[in-house]
Amino acid sequence: MTAATAYARPRALRNALAAAVVVACLAVLAVQVSGFFSAAYLGGILGAAAVVGLLAAGATVCAMAGSLDLSAPAAMTVAAAAGALVAQSAGGVLGAVTALAVGLALGVVSGLVVASVRASTVVVSLLLAVVYESGASALLGGAPLDLAPAIRSALSGVLPSGAAPVSGAALLMLAVMTILGLLLWRSGFGRRVLAVGGHREAARLGGIRVGRVQVAALAVNGACAGLAAVVALGDAGAATPGMGASAGVLALAAVALGGTSLLGGRGAMWRTLLGTLAVTLCGMTCSALGGSMALVPLVVGALAVLAVGLDARASARR
16 A cells, blocks of 8 residues: 555545535435425525534634634623623614624634733633633623513524525525635635644744734634624524533534544635534434434534544544
């Protein structure tokens, strides 16, 4: 076996994993769910993926920059809490703007802290997540904050106008992924992200301001967390402590499952979309089969670990 073949095999398996999961889940759902082939059901898959997809989009930018950020789910919770409080007094539009602004601001704060401390992004962002979650709990008084139906509808009305069967939340996710995907693929920002993620010191010696790239990547992640908060508030009608935790775990799994390297320097947004669909369909398949939803993180986590392992093997054999 040549070195090229030894590298190609784990890489090919990593790239095909998400597609295989999607195909398998769709096959099961086609058998188990009556009306599976209806436009409404197929459009609902995208709607169900919106929150995870938005978080995964931001996480992809950070992962490709080699600055994996674990604080985004907590930032989403803070953004949702702040947005809900403002929406109650000033209406859904200002509530949505507040959620986006808070998410963006926390992303910038995370980026500045990471760039200043120059420690492991994972460790720093994990500590920041604890701080953000404490702040969210303080804002909510440790209890869920329910929104009136009119406010919930107003928050949902801020999203792009969907055309049945595709919801506004699904359109927002697709738009964000498309814009970020084009930026990563065709812009100077994308080239700098890949350079920093591929080899930080070489990028620094090449004149790239690594700190600025890190701040920009985490700011994008924060903005995506704010948008995810708006969608989650419209869906759930309430802001609750820790509401971003499960979606954040699934988002990271979607990034890994899609084939973007969590080590930095490689990846694509379309891969993350495929990973997001795989994660979402795993949950829908489990529900259709009558299984416990508690099994979903277990299955998705195992698949993500497999994807990370394949990526590590492919990277080691380059």
